[in-house]
Amino acid sequence: MKIKRLLYAVGILCLSLNSYAQKKEFKFGKITPEEFNAKPFGLDTAAAAVKLFDVGDCYFEYNETNGFIFVFERHVRYKIINKNGYDLADFQIPLYKGNSNSSREDLSRMEAATYNMEAGKVAITKLGKDSKFTEEFNKNYQIKKYTLANVKEGSVIEYKYVIRSPFTFNLKGWRFQSEVPTIYSEYNVRIPEYLIYKPIFGGLYRINQTKDETINANYVTGLTSNARYTQYVLENVPALKEEPFITTMDDYVTSIDFELMATRYPNDIYRDYTGNWPKIINGLAEDENFGGFIKRNSAAKSLIPTIIKSETDTMKIVKLIYDYVKNNIKWDDSYRMYSSETNPKTTLDKKTGSSADINLILLNFLKEAKIEANPLLISTRSNGVHPGLPQISKFNNVLVHLKLNGQDLILDATDQDHFLGMISYESLNHQGFSIDLKNQIGAWITTEPKFLDEKVYNFILTLDKENKLKGTMIQYYKGYGALSLRNRYRSNANETEFLKNIKKSKQGLEIESYKINNLDDFDEILNEELKVTIEENVEEAGNLVYLNPLLYERTKENFFKHETRSFPVDFGYPMKESIKTIINFPDDYEIDKLPKGGVFKLPDNKGLFSISFVAQEKTVLVRSMIEISNSSYSPEDYFNIKELFKVIVERQAEQIVFKKKS
16 A cells, blocks of 8 residues: 555655646636646546646626625646547536525636647637526526537547636635546636635645735725635646545545625624524524424314324334324425424325425324424535534434433424334434524434344255256345345336336346235334246356255445455444255255355454355255445445455355256
8 A cells, every 4th residue: 555655655746846827817718738648646537538727817806786795717728548438528517506696606608618639739619509598497597508419539628717706605615626627727716805604624635825815995985995815726637536435525625615704894783693503503493494383383282182082101102293293294305304384183184295294293283282303404425524613504314312311303294104213314424513492502423324224045956957056045134134125116006017127127037926024014024935946047068957945135346346445434313134045955955065154254343254164965055144234334444344345246146056957
């Protein structure tokens, strides 16, 4: 590993000595022949493209209608190395819009072109009029889409655009890292003296602050004012590679964002926008789509007596209310922190709603039943890890938190197949902020899962002389494994369609009979019983017959392909998989080769894999067990995780070899 780091450092040093970025000339359309020779560097030599430069400028203007607005300019240029880089020629620009036509971001300028070296000269293909599209993505975003033409291996492409925005609370940040290596990235920010922003840095690489000075700035005619000019630069930035089992790559990209802390306008008081938890909680309590929604209890008053009847046990009351809400309001697949309505009755009548609509109604009902419960603010996995600071904008979901018998219980009623205490995979982001609206206090609590993803496969099969396998497959599912099966089963129109989809992914499988048990009984173990005939899974060569006894359930691929990893491996929840296969084989077959078993453990009991093969008379018994004991692992654990899965793939791929008697 030290040698690789040394080579990488040397590669960067050599590139820096003759750095493309030393020119610091970024004029649109000014392409030099040398740029066609640019190549990826360091550990990214196999990259499909290299970003030659990415330069941004953010500054402010003032007008009487909107007051201060910020202007964001970006200019980026790529060298395409191979066909896998062609996707960079398709790019899009999201534009945020508020509730009025005047409150929206505008794209005021766009230039883009493709450059190819032909007969020693640079040939230019400009962005065509028919290569521009506008999509109304949702009520808050419009997306401008562009496609550059004549892109080939060796092309250079570039685009430059300008956005004007009145949303000064959301000052544009900058990403210094992307999916391809970047030779030079620069962001210039000029902020009026009247606005105070806090820079928030992210990622693994240190961003260089190359300028930090006060400059003259004229925003209003006749009024002299100043601005703070800061320049941030990062050179020779490695590509950010997508990895499996992660929350979101945005948590790890080298970047800078800005949070508005305060304003200090002339003839006005100093206004502090910095969040603190009491202020945030008070705001939520008074918000009609949050605290106001929870307080409206007319619907709860009429429904709670019919739901809990004469029940007095607290846990049973919680379960009755939880079951009612999750079975009577269908989730619309959106995560929200605020309800879309101001009255629970409206959502109950519609019978559909967002995560906030559903879980705040659950909270509303629990309070009506005299059960103390609090909203639990969550940042979902795809939204990223919450920094832990008092920032309400970093949350995007809400669950319900209560204490029963001294234990934390978290409820999420968005899925009818959730167990009591189970939350959606997207909400498994390690912690949430529980807020007591009445006393206006809050506390971080763990959201580590109470359930595993647990699967048990028991196969009893007989191999016949035609090399078909016949017998039974009994499969058990617990925790998130049961949730997954229930969701898959219910997503089909009927059981026939469900079985058809099973057979699509399992070559040679014929299902003679199928039964699913305890589909709606959460107190019992969900299981499937199948009578099957399996073809095309046995290979014959001469008098030898080859069979993989784990059949469809073996792990065929190591998900971890990179040599190193700089961020955690986050599975979301612990996992346990057990496969037990009994194979009966014909009298005129004998075992020629039986794979060796073994046990492979991660340090500190963080996980294990075991496999065993036992032959007795005309029967082979195979057992395989995988246990991933933690929901997440540190980067230091990566090598061991990768090696464990390498062993799993290799050992589960081993076959039993039978020999036919002559």
